[in-house]
Amino acid sequence: MDFIQGTSREQILLLPESIDDFITEDNPVRFIEAFVDSLPLKKLGFKSLPNTGRPPYRPADLLKLYLYGYTNAIRFSRRLEREANRNLELIWLLKKLKPDFKTIADFRKNNANSLQQVCRQFTLLCKEENLFGSEFVAIDGTKIQAVNSNQKNITERRLKRDLEAVDKKVSDYFRDLDFYDQQETSHHKKVSVKELKEKIKYLEKEKKKLEEQEDQLRSSPDGQISFTDPDSRAMMMGGVTDVGYNCQTVVDDKHHMIVEHEVINNPTDQNQLHAMAHRAKTVLGVKKLDVVADRGYYNGYDIMKCEEDNITVYTAKPETSANKKHGLFHKDLFIYDSKKDTYQCPAGETLIFRSVLNEQGRMTRYYVTSACRQCPLKSKCTRGEQRRLSRWEHDDVMDHMRERVRGKPDIMIKRKCLVEHPYGTMKRWWDQGYFVMKGLRNVRAEFSLSVFSYNFKRAINILGVKRLVQAVS
Incomplete structure (x- = not known):
């Protein structure tokens, strides 16, 4: 039986093959190249790495590397370094440059604010290409894990429990010491007196450490402290408590693309409705906007502000009676x-x-x-x-809103179809349900790259690579 045969690896070519021949005209890396080259990187605040004896890498090249990486679910600097050495698309995109993982990691850390601006620039490009309907949007939030375990997060309740446990252990050890002091022989003792004293000494140090944490906790405005990532907070994720961040998005109805996004460390969605809706309205450049959100956003003052800002809100009232x-x-x-x-x-x-x-x-x-x-x-x-x-x-404003929701009962179902798709794509398909950086500033940059990747893939499916390249040329 005949099979398709490959070419011999030892075959000598008269003329070497061009890398560009392997990158088709509709390959997404061609748009990444054109898009980054069209950006005013200095104006966006990008900084070059310091000169260490040889010229540094251009910020544009490292930015291309990150945009490609997040679009293909590659976020870690060591994996990006490995791909730059073997991935043909990256070899073409970086023109055979091979930065090391430290250079790659430092670029993301030093340009966190600028990376957020890159996402904003692509959002404005999508607006110019009429990818947003600019009439109806949905707002929702999702929790993403931080680089901070539950053991490295303390609250007043947990600290009180730990102090009580230490006091109980110390009390038990002192009781054992009193018991052993009354014994004439010590060969039958399970624990020696010396070992007990060492354990008591260790527990006293632990108690002092907990008391210092208690002093820190008193000065914390929200009653909790995270040690690995100080900006992260404990919040409910999928029915259990974990440490992370609250990520907010505004999704447009036309093509389910993200108009605006934000990362906060407040566990609840309250007080975010007007802020996110107003930002989306500003990006879209419209005079009025219809917004739907779940009952977690139900806040009288926020809804009133939206009404004053010509934003029509649809949100269900939570059952608190x-x-x-x-x-x-x-x-x-x-x-x-x-x-x-x-x-x-x-x-x-x-x-x-x-x-x-x-x-x-x-x-x-x-x-x-x-x-x-x-x-x-x-x-x-x-x-x-x-x-x-x-x-x-101001309950008359709330009454009008409840009447609107009753008049459109399917609008809350439509909300799910809009906002759940981006989160499902990012957290499940791309395995971006956790951050790899620490600090609110850095995780905002990370989430901006994820949002760019989502919108980028949606835009390619709708317009195609060639059309997008033409838009930035």
């Missing part, structure tokens, strides 16, 4: 009359305005009725003498 958990009537069953400023309860009685209080900067109005005592539905409504309803002074 204690009455509903106890089988009592929840607030949604009470109908508000904006003209009369009253509520109508399920029994048909009217709750009138009674008082207003300033609760942590929020002006809250309270409504009551005198009909509760004789009401036949009282056992289903309240456990106290009468039911009292509270209303924030």
